Amino acid sequence: MKIAVCVKQVVTRDWPLRINDSHTWVDDRDASFEMNEPDAYALEEALRLKEQHGGEVVVCSAGPPRVNQVIREALARGADRAIHVEAESLASADGAMVAEALAAPMEEEQFDLVLTGLQSDDQGFAQTGVVLAEFLSIPHATIIMEVQVGAGRVRVKRELEGGWFQWVSMSTPALLTIQSGINQLRYATLKGIMAAKKKEVRLVEPPAELARRQEILMLSVPERTKEIRLFDGAPAEAAGKLVQALKDDARVI
Amino acid sequence: MMHREVLEVDVLVVGAGPAGLSAAIRVAESSRRAGGEPLAVAVIEKSRQSGSHILSGAVLDISGLDELLPDWKARGAPVDTLVSSDKIYYLTSRSKLRFPFNGPLNNHGNYVISLSRFVRWLTGQAEAEGVDVFTGFGGSEILYDGERVVGVRTGDRGVDKQGVEKSNFEPGVDIRAAVTIFADGVRGNLTKTLVKDLVLEGPQPQTYALGIKELWELPPGKVIPGHVIHTLGYPLRNEEFGGGFVYTLPEGRISVGLVVGLDYRDPRFDPHMAFQRFKQHPAIASLLAGGRMLRYGAKALPEGGWYALPRCHVAGGLIVGDAAGFLNSMRLKGIHLAMKSGICAGDTAVEAIRSSDVSASKLAAFQKRIIAGSVRRELYPVRNVHQAFGRGLLAGLAFSAWSMVTGGWCFKRMLPNEVGHARMASISRYYGTEPQDIRVSSNAVTVDRTLTFDKLTNVHYSGTRHDEDQPVHLLVKDTDLCRSRCRELYGNPCIHFCPAHVYEMVDDGHGPRLQINASNCVHCKTCDIVDPFQVIDWVPPEGGGGPEYEGM
Numbered sequence: 051m052k053i054a055v056c057v058k059q060v061v062t063r064d065w066p067l068r069i070n071d072s073h074t075w076v077d078d079r080d081a082s083f084e085m086n087e088p089d090a091y092a093l094e095e096a097l098r099l100k101e102q103h104g105g106e107v108v109v110c111s112a113g114p115p116r117v118n119q120v121i122r123e124a125l126a127r128g129a130d131r132a133i134h135v136e137a138e139s140l141a142s143a144d145g146a147m148v149a150e151a152l153a154a155p156m157e158e159e160q161f162d163l164v165l166t167g168l169q170s171d172d173q174g175f176a177q178t179g180v181v182l183a184e185f186l187s188i189p190h191a192t193i194i195m196e197v198q199v200g201a202g203r204v205r206v207k208r209e210l211e212g213g214w215f216q217w218v219s220m221s222t223p224a225l226l227t228i229q230s231g232i233n234q235l236r237y238a239t240l241k242g243i244m245a246a247k248k249k250e251v252r253l254v255e256p257p258a259e260l261a262r263r264q265e266i267l268m269l270s271v272p273e274r275t276k277e278i279r280l281f282d283g284a285p286a287e288a289a290g291k292l293v294q295a296l297k298d299d300a301r302v303i
Numbered sequence: 304m305m306h307r308e309v310l311e312v313d314v315l316v317v318g319a320g321p322a323g324l325s326a327a328i329r330v331a332e333s334s335r336r337a338g339g340e341p342l343a344v345a346v347i348e349k350s351r352q353s354g355s356h357i358l359s360g361a362v363l364d365i366s367g368l369d370e371l372l373p374d375w376k377a378r379g380a381p382v383d384t385l386v387s388s389d390k391i392y393y394l395t396s397r398s399k400l401r402f403p404f405n406g407p408l409n410n411h412g413n414y415v416i417s418l419s420r421f422v423r424w425l426t427g428q429a430e431a432e433g434v435d436v437f438t439g440f441g442g443s444e445i446l447y448d449g450e451r452v453v454g455v456r457t458g459d460r461g462v463d464k465q466g467v468e469k470s471n472f473e474p475g476v477d478i479r480a481a482v483t484i485f486a487d488g489v490r491g492n493l494t495k496t497l498v499k500d501l502v503l504e505g506p507q508p509q510t511y512a513l514g515i516k517e518l519w520e521l522p523p524g525k526v527i528p529g530h531v532i533h534t535l536g537y538p539l540r541n542e543e544f545g546g547g548f549v550y551t552l553p554e555g556r557i558s559v560g561l562v563v564g565l566d567y568r569d570p571r572f573d574p575h576m577a578f579q580r581f582k583q584h585p586a587i588a589s590l591l592a593g594g595r596m597l598r599y600g601a602k603a604l605p606e607g608g609w610y611a612l613p614r615c616h617v618a619g620g621l622i623v624g625d626a627a628g629f630l631n632s633m634r635l636k637g638i639h640l641a642m643k644s645g646i647c648a649g650d651t652a653v654e655a656i657r658s659s660d661v662s663a664s665k666l667a668a669f670q671k672r673i674i675a676g677s678v679r680r681e682l683y684p685v686r687n688v689h690q691a692f693g694r695g696l697l698a699g700l701a702f703s704a705w706s707m708v709t710g711g712w713c714f715k716r717m718l719p720n721e722v723g724h725a726r727m728a729s730i731s732r733y734y735g736t737e738p739q740d741i742r743v744s745s746n747a748v749t750v751d752r753t754l755t756f757d758k759l760t761n762v763h764y765s766g767t768r769h770d771e772d773q774p775v776h777l778l779v780k781d782t783d784l785c786r787s788r789c790r791e792l793y794g795n796p797c798i799h800f801c802p803a804h805v806y807e808m809v810d811d812g813h814g815p816r817l818q819i820n821a822s823n824c825v826h827c828k829t830c831d832i833v834d835p836f837q838v839i840d841w842v843p844p845e846g847g848g849g850p851e852y853e854g855m
Contacts, residue, residue, distance in 0.1 A: 064768040065851060066598065079554075080420075080854025082352065082766060119352075234471040237460045240310050240437055240478075 051105035051199065054161040055096045055129065056152060056179065057089040059113055059120040060172040074266045075142045076172075085120040088167025092228040094235050095197060096165050097128045103199055106130040108159065112140045112151040118251070125246035126238035132251040133159075140256065144264040145177030151256040153185035163204065164225040168193060176227065183225035190225040191218050195232050308476040312343040312435075314652050315480035317442045317455055317493055319348035320357055321418075322624025322641035322648075323486030324425040325371050329649025331432035342656065344434045345478060347457060349441030349826075351847040353426035354419040356488075356826055358516060358602040358852050359638060360548055360558060361418040362386065362410055362531060366677065367642030372428065381420040384553060386410040387529035392586065394537040394547075399586045407633045407685070410531050415550045415558075418638065419852045441843030442493045443475055445483075450501060451661075452620035454479035455493065460845050463772050481661050482652040485622045486645065489603045490828040492842055494613075494626040503613040508722035509628055510607040511832045512545060515578040515802055516560035517764075518855055521594035528553045533635070534587075538580035538746065543567045544606075547581045548635070549590060556597075557590065558855075562635070565603065565800075565833045566723035569733055573744035573799040574829075575601075579755040580748055588754060596756065599764040600852050601802040601827040606632035607720070609679070609686035616666040621648040629678060633685045640678055647672040727835045729792045741794030742808075758804035762823050766851030767803070769822040769844050776844035777805065777819050777830065784836055785817040793835055800833050825850045 061067065062082040070077040085093075096107045109124040111117050112135040121132045135151045143151070156164070164186070166179035176192070183190035195215065196207035208216040209229055238246075279295065281288040296303045314330050316323040327344050334342040350356040363382060368375050375382065389410045391402040426436050443458040454477060461472035485494045489511065498504055534547040544564030551557050561578040581587060605611070605628035612629070615622040623629065623644040630637030651669040655661045673679055730739055750757050756764075769776075779785070785808070789795055797806035797817075803825045807818045826849045831841040 062766065062768075062851060064763075065766050065853075066764045068597070080417075082355065082851040082853045084351075234469065236471050237473045238439070239473065240308060240440070240457075240476050243437055244435060 051099065051103045051162045052108070052159070053096045053099060053105060054108050054110050054156060054159065054164045055089070055093045055124070056110045056164070056166040056182070057093060057120050057124055058086040058111065058148075058167070058170050058178075059083050059117045060086045060170055063087075063171060069269050069271065073268050073270065075269065083116060083119060085123055086167055086170050086172075088169055088171070088228065088230045090167070090235055091230050091232055092165040092167045093124050093127065093129065094233045095228050096163075097236070098233065099163070099197065099199060105162070108133060108161070110152055110156055111135070112137075112143070112148045112256070114138045114141050121251055122246050123238060125249045125251075126242040127236055128242060129249075131249050133254060134251055135254045135256050137256045137260075139260070142266070144262055145173070145175045146181045146263040147260060148178050149182035149185055151260055152182060154257060155252070155254045156182075157186055160223070162222050163199075164188070164223070166225070166227050168227045168229050179225055179227040186223070186225065188223045188225055189220045190227070191220060192227045193229050194226045195229050197226065305474050307474045310345065310476055310478045312345045312478060312480045313656055314342060314344045314482050314484065315454060315478050316344070316346040316484045316486055318486035318488055318491065318624075318626070319346050319353050319426055319436055319438070320422060320486055320488055320624060320641065321367070321425065321638050322626070322629070322645040323484065324422065324429050325367070325642040325645030326484045326486065326623060326649040326652070327429045327434045328371060328425070328432055329646050330653055331429065331434050333650070333653050335432065341433060342653070345480075346429065346434060346436045347440040347442060347455070347478065348436065348438045349843050349846055350849055351439050351851070352423075353436060353438055354423035355851050355853065356849050357418050357422045358514070358600040358855055359418040360514075360516070360550055360560060360635070361416050361421075361638065362550060362636065363414045363416045363421070364634075364636050364639040365412070365414060367639035367646070371642055371646055378428065379424070381424050382414045382416050384415040384528045386413045386415060386531050387527070389531045391533045391535070394534050394584055394586060396537050397585060399534070408533050408635065415529055415531065415552055417552070417854055419855045439847040440476070441846050442487065443843060445493055445497055445500070446477060446479065447500075451618035452483050452497070454483055458843055458846055462774060462845070464774060466774050469772070481619070481656050482666070483620045484645075484648050484652065485620060485626050486624045487626050489605050489625040490831055490841070491626040494622055497617070497620065497622070498613045501617050503615075503617065503622075505607075505610060505612045505614070507607060507610040507720045509605055509611040510720060510723050511565040511603045512562050512606050512632070513565055513574050513601060513603050513802065513827060513829050514560055514562045515575060515601045516558060516599070516855070517596050517761075518598040519557040519559060519591055519594045520597050521555045521557060521591075523555055525593065526551050526555045526557060534581075537584060538577045539563065542569075543572070547587070549587065557594065559587065559591065562604070564606065564723070565829060566726045568726055568728045569745055570727055570730055570793040570796045570835075571739065571741065571743070571745035571799055573746055575758055575761070575802040576744050576746045576748055579750060580746060582754055583748065591754060596764060598766070598852070598855050599756075599761040600850060600855050601765075601825050601829070603828045603832055604632075604637065605630050608632060608688070609682040610720070615673075616651075616663055616669045618663045618666070619661050621651065621666060621669050623648045629682075631681055631685060633688045640681065643676065643678050644673065647676065647678070724833050724835050724837060727793065727796065727833070730794045739794065741790070742798070744799045758802065759823075762803045762825065765803070765825050766853070767823060767825055767849060768851070769824070769848035771822055773845045773848075775819050775821045776842050777821055777824065778840040778842060779817065779819065780838040780840070782817050784838060786815050789836060790815065797830055797834060797839070800829055802827060802829065806830070
């Protein structure tokens with residue numbers, strides 16, 4: 051089975067963020083980067099499927115040259131080769147732009163299965179995978195908890211609201227966006243890291259007419275607002291007012 | 304049966320800092336020049352990415368870099384801010400006095416750099432020479448064959464809080480090498496073991512200081528890059544060794560820090576609070592006004608100098624850089640000496656491997672190189688300076704001036720020195736019988752979260768992260784001691800000396816007990832060094848955990 055995994059490089063979660071001067075993105079000078087965590091789960095799932103069913107795992111990523119860091123990491127963990135759509139303009143691109151950039155080289159490959167993380171840790175639109183499925187003209191399913199592979203089909207377990215699940219069967223090729231935490235991530239081994247240096251990373255230019263579909267107008271840090279209300283009266287009366295306020299105003303009970 | 308990966312190399316370097324990378328580059332380069340089958344060189348580094356755990360001021364004396372890679376400019380080294388102004392002040396609590404001469408702290412021809420960026424660049428140079436740099440792997444154990452070092456075992460990964468293997472458990476790797484170069488930094492956990500196992504201690508015990516630093520950003524146009532300021536005096540007292548620094552960088556950045564000797568007497572002294580007081584001094588506060596703190600970090604540094612160097616050569620192994628103590632505390636510089644010691648180690652390793660003799664006597668060529676070269680020329684004349692500071696700031700200053708003029712001839716022998724943690728006084732000895740609130744630092748300030756910060760806020764700005772589900776990496780041999788003798792005698796100094804709020808004494812109804820917030824640890828090693836009972840053992844956490852000092 052030929053499996054593609056789309057990975058994104060994002061700023062490390064614990065890195066103290068600050069917003070750039072134009073207020074359109076974070077100032078990522080000297081930022082520390084890492085693999086988008088949901089994508090790491092997608093990669094792990096792909097490696098496990100390959101171990102069960104054979105085939106190959108191809109890492110696909112779109113972004114500036116620094117993205118090579120997460121590609122190498124994926125190769126060190128066991129992916130076989132990589133496709134890197136490289137352009138500075140893809141640094142903080144929207145989901146549709148990334149999907150469009152990835153679509154052309156991925157279409158040629160004729161993957162049986164395409165896995166992505168559920169969403170990215172930075173923008174969190176949960177769109178790239180879904181839009182990519184449209185570009186590739188293949189069916190998709192989101193928030194996947196479990197993948198069972200059959201001949202020409204996959205059966206997948208989707209997470210719904212309130213503790214409900216749904217099993218869906220669909221034909222392959224298909225795209226699945228993987229829920230975080232469904233497996234235990236493996237570590238890259240020393241041998242894996244050494245082997246990764248010899249694995250192929252195909253650099254691809256993005257389509258010439260590639261452009262943003264969305265523009266970030268402004269980012270801002272949440273403002274801290276505090277409101278203190280004091281309820282007076284006898285204890286029972288004050289408690290009654292408090293309960294009423296929690297019901298009507300705060301709407302928490 | 305557990306499957307343990309084994310990797311065989313010619314030279315293994317533990318620690319991707321300036322010393323380790325210089326050694327690796329040197330070995331790879333001379334092996335390439337010699338032709339034939341290239342020597343396999345591997346570097347292991349506990350940080351997730353290269354440069355993440357390195358911290359310094361930093362002012363770079365380029366002599367080491369010139370020796371290693373003379374064409375560093377053409378190779379794009381991130382070394383471009385030449386020191387343009389250089390001042391030393393003595394601070395009183397409200398004012399400053401400028402020293403008429405800079406003496407050993409003369410920084411003419413030096414560069415203000417980000418050591419993290421520099422190390423990342425150096426890693427790239429090593430990789431281009433064919434060196435394998437493995438980040439995210441800490442060395443946990445030395446592999447011996449008798450008394451000969453034959454390699455290092457890396458730490459296990461995927462072990463939970465209780466020490467039980469998780470489903471993704473990955474046992475540590477045995478990396479076996481003809482020569483292992485220990486460059487695991489100040490109070491490196493492997494070097495500490497090696498020095499103890501093979502009794503390598505120098506004539507004097509190593510002494511240390513703790514450096515605490517913040518990186519600030521000011522509005523455009525307010526900072527002229529290349530300015531270097533060093534201070535003595537406030538907020539430290541005559542009995543405390545150390546001083547402050549302010550270095551200006553491009554892009555409106557200022558590096559501000561305080562170095563405090565880890566041989567102070569007051570058990571309630573808090574180095575982090577001293578740093579906050581330093582920033583509050585009008586001379587410093589005025590420089591930072593209108594700016595904001597970007598990053599925070601803390602790291603110990605070895606200050607013992609020449610007489611505190613251990614024997615650095617053993618069969619199959621060499622010790623370099625801060626791990627050994629190649630740092631000139633009078634000039635506050637160690638990067639160039641780290642690099643030079645790495646170069647000497649690289650050359651010695653190549654020579655030994657070529658002659659198929661890695662015995663201790665063969666590797667003693669390292670010591671000969673150090674003695675014949677610029678490292679000794681720089682460290683020997685100032686060999687007694689730190690000890691003189693042990694007698695107070697004024698005595699230290701007078702002595703360092705004397706040493707500079709005379710090359711230290713008057714005290715040809717060494718002045719005695721004692722290990723830092725032994726100088727800490729008990730509460731009753733320091734404060735008398737007056738009852739003390741041991742929970743509060745003696746130099747506490749109220750933080751305003753603009754200029755001054757609490758430890759937890761600072762830790763957030765260090766980018767520190769550890770997998771929470773792993774064993775505690777600060778091994779306290781006897782926690783009963785914390786609530787009994789340590790509490791009575793010293794008042795639990797760990798809650799004050801740790802600059803990352805790792806140690807807390809909590810009381811959940813059964814009397815005070817030690818709580819270790821290991822995931823806050825910024826890997827500075829202060830606790831391992833200064834704990835008066837020496838019951839804290841810092842061991843590496845799971846590879847990849849720790850601070851993220853990018854840009855620092």
